[in-house]
Amino acid sequence: MRIVVDAMGSDNYPGPDVEGAVLAAREWNDEIILVGDEKRIEAELARHDTGGLLLKVVHADQVIEMTDKPSEVVKGKPDSSMHVGMKLVEADEADAFVSAGNTGGVLAVSTLYAIKRIKGIKRPALSAVFPHLTGQVVAADIGANADCKPDMLVQFGLMASAYAEQVMGVKEPRVALLSNGEEEGKGNSLIHEADPLMRAAKGLNFIGNVEPKEMLSGETDVIVHDGFTGNIMMKSLESGIMLLSKFIDREIRAGAMTSVGGLLAKPAFKRISKIVDPAEIGGARLLGLNGVVIVAHGRSDATAIKNAVRQGREAVQAGLIEAIKDSIAEN
Amino acid sequence: MRIVVDAMGSDNYPGPDVEGAVLAAREWNDEIILVGDEKRIEAELARHDTGGLLLKVVHADQVIEMTDKPSEVVKGKPDSSMHVGMKLVEADEADAFVSAGNTGGVLAVSTLYAIKRIKGIKRPALSAVFPHLTGQVVAADIGANADCKPDMLVQFGLMASAYAEQVMGVKEPRVALLSNGEEEGKGNSLIHEADPLMRAAKGLNFIGNVEPKEMLSGETDVIVHDGFTGNIMMKSLESGIMLLSKFIDREIRAGAMTSVGGLLAKPAFKRISKIVDPAEIGGARLLGLNGVVIVAHGRSDATAIKNAVRQGREAVQAGLIEAIKDSIAEN
Numbered sequence: 001m002r003i004v005v006d007a008m009g010s011d012n013y014p015g016p017d018v019e020g021a022v023l024a025a026r027e028w029n030d031e032i033i034l035v036g037d038e039k040r041i042e043a044e045l046a047r048h049d050t051g052g053l054l055l056k057v058v059h060a061d062q063v064i065e066m067t068d069k070p071s072e073v074v075k076g077k078p079d080s081s082m083h084v085g086m087k088l089v090e091a092d093e094a095d096a097f098v099s100a101g102n103t104g105g106v107l108a109v110s111t112l113y114a115i116k117r118i119k120g121i122k123r124p125a126l127s128a129v130f131p132h133l134t135g136q137v138v139a140a141d142i143g144a145n146a147d148c149k150p151d152m153l154v155q156f157g158l159m160a161s162a163y164a165e166q167v168m169g170v171k172e173p174r175v176a177l178l179s180n181g182e183e184e185g186k187g188n189s190l191i192h193e194a195d196p197l198m199r200a201a202k203g204l205n206f207i208g209n210v211e212p213k214e215m216l217s218g219e220t221d222v223i224v225h226d227g228f229t230g231n232i233m234m235k236s237l238e239s240g241i242m243l244l245s246k247f248i249d250r251e252i253r254a255g256a257m258t259s260v261g262g263l264l265a266k267p268a269f270k271r272i273s274k275i276v277d278p279a280e281i282g283g284a285r286l287l288g289l290n291g292v293v294i295v296a297h298g299r300s301d302a303t304a305i306k307n308a309v310r311q312g313r314e315a316v317q318a319g320l321i322e323a324i325k326d327s328i329a330e331n
Numbered sequence: 332m333r334i335v336v337d338a339m340g341s342d343n344y345p346g347p348d349v350e351g352a353v354l355a356a357r358e359w360n361d362e363i364i365l366v367g368d369e370k371r372i373e374a375e376l377a378r379h380d381t382g383g384l385l386l387k388v389v390h391a392d393q394v395i396e397m398t399d400k401p402s403e404v405v406k407g408k409p410d411s412s413m414h415v416g417m418k419l420v421e422a423d424e425a426d427a428f429v430s431a432g433n434t435g436g437v438l439a440v441s442t443l444y445a446i447k448r449i450k451g452i453k454r455p456a457l458s459a460v461f462p463h464l465t466g467q468v469v470a471a472d473i474g475a476n477a478d479c480k481p482d483m484l485v486q487f488g489l490m491a492s493a494y495a496e497q498v499m500g501v502k503e504p505r506v507a508l509l510s511n512g513e514e515e516g517k518g519n520s521l522i523h524e525a526d527p528l529m530r531a532a533k534g535l536n537f538i539g540n541v542e543p544k545e546m547l548s549g550e551t552d553v554i555v556h557d558g559f560t561g562n563i564m565m566k567s568l569e570s571g572i573m574l575l576s577k578f579i580d581r582e583i584r585a586g587a588m589t590s591v592g593g594l595l596a597k598p599a600f601k602r603i604s605k606i607v608d609p610a611e612i613g614g615a616r617l618l619g620l621n622g623v624v625i626v627a628h629g630r631s632d633a634t635a636i637k638n639a640v641r642q643g644r645e646a647v648q649a650g651l652i653e654a655i656k657d658s659i660a661e662n
Binding site for chain 2: 069132133143146147178179180181185186187188189191211212213215216225226227228229231232233234235236237238239240241242243244245246247248250251252254255257258260261262263264265266267268269271272275276
């Protein structure tokens with residue numbers, strides 16, 4: 001297994017990116033190829049014990065910053081760590097690409113410069129895996145495509161279903177459209193038009209519409225939405241969780257007895273933080289490309305980068321790309 | 332103040348509806364007009380101490396059930412409690428209409444049969460007020476219009492802004508579009524097209540796009556979205572809060588020490604439940620009609636009904652309808 005880590009990706013690059021690569025190399029003994037400013041990478045590597053690890057450095061002259069416009073970077077920064085790193089995957093010199101950089105940049109470079117779309121794929125989708133009480137749900141698209149056509153939703157469903165089946169081992173994953181109600185007639189025109197196409201898609205176990213609550217009750221394995229709605233859904237979920245945490249913090253500190261209660265309950269809160277922590281959840285998968293691409297949060301720490309590498313290697317091991325190709329070819 | 336309460340609204344009608352009306356009449360000394368099956372209402376009233384309360388009963392022969400299709404009830408059930416109750420408001424025999432019934436039914440009957448749209452209003456919007464750490468935010472539309480045109484969003488902003496200013500006392504309320512990012516270029520085509528119209532609207536303090544997190548950080552007083560996105564946002568927020576509560580419950584019960592901590596912290600959790608409890612938050616306001624209409628949750632208990640009455644009377648006292656008329660006429 002050879003995994004490229006974009007050393008110039010995270011908000012605080014290259015520190016967290018390099019440390020995450022070191023942690024990953026140590027944990028799985030994979031070859032990790034750090035791409036970016038060679039001198040800065042070497043300086044970071046010198047701060048860690050890298051003895052016996054399969055770490056490689058490939059130099060890239062340019063950096064795609066968070067503030068760069070995706071439409072300008074493909075041609076404007078041809079020597080960026082993203083360009084160089086993805087070219088390694090395209091040339092089969094690496095198996096997966098991981099970056100905590102500019103999501104629009106990753107999307108643009110992967111679609112237009114290297115790796116590129118699987119034949120038949122209209123638009124790649126960003127996919128995330130959310131934890132809930134009894135398991136997990138695979139969501140797509142969470143932000144790559146703000147405006148979608150109905151047939152794009154079908155492809156998102158096929159790709160996320162392949163992910164659930166191949167990578168997570170779910171048999172015949174249930175696939176639902178995210179909607180404002182489960183009854184017939186609910187949904188917007190996109191949902192109404194997508195419905196018959198979802199029903200007609202081959203190899204897709206479409207179960208209809210579900211609402212956010214049902215999504216988190218384990219009623220579906222895959223949830224499909226346009227990138228705008230999916231992004232709002234994901235961020236609203238996170239915001240709800242954050243709001244309640246803050247209320248709890250405030251109200252527990254408001255009294256002596258409740259403060260003691262909060263201290264005693266701390267191990268429980270710590271376990272929960274670990275479940276809902278973005279660093280533990282890791283990155284988003286960019287589905288629909290001829291290679292495994294993982295996009296981690298810009299604010300990723302080393303743990304988040306390591307977990308993104310884990311997601312990359314899991315997708316490679318599971319043969320995700322071939323599974324998506326087969327599913328798209330069948331439809 | 333004379334407020335109509337639909338006695339046949341809630342999932343468990345007429346019990347919670349009648350009891351809520353009694354609580355409201357007792358608290359504010361308003362005249363509450365219960366509309367619905369006279370015998371069943373009288374039987375419920377007999378269970379409460381109604382001495383000295385201004386309670387009136389108006390009979391209605393039919394009931395719009397939760398399972399009824401909104402498109403069929405306007406003409407199909409002309410003697411429903413909604414028809415009869417809204418006609419009272421239209422005839423100026425009452426000042427506001429409150430129902431925990433079929434939301435689509437309320438929307439259809441109010442738009443097509445009685446009360447009707449304010450001149451110039453394209454589509455009424457459902458509006459809710461969310462609590463957050465430092466205050467509240469008024470959201471519209473949360474579900475009346477799944478597909479929206481840009482000019483509808485502008486009207487939602489004007490109406491919700493009038494609500495924030497008149498009813499909540501916010502001076503020059505900040506109004507934002509809910510989007511998947513605050514940077515230029517983010518948003519879907521609806522957001523892009525609405526942006527210049529929002530900027531051009533008279534009397535609208537438009538501050539641009541905000542994400543769910545910023546919405547709950549107090550960065551805006553009003554949040555505008557199409558009814559599909561708004562419904563998903565609201566339900567995702569609620570689902571995030573519910574998911575975290577369940578995780579906390581499970582993890583606190585998982586150990587003896589954390590269980591004791593949970594018991595000691597209970598008063599804090601109780602205070603929080605009260606803040607995020609739908610029964611305390613009350614109903615949604617249907618904005619854009621020639622009268623005050625409040626739609627409470629179907630699962631409302633008596634407290635939720637009472638709080639919906641409170642919202643109705645607050646809107647009447649604040650002169651909300653006139654404020655909306657002025658704002659729409661100006662644009």
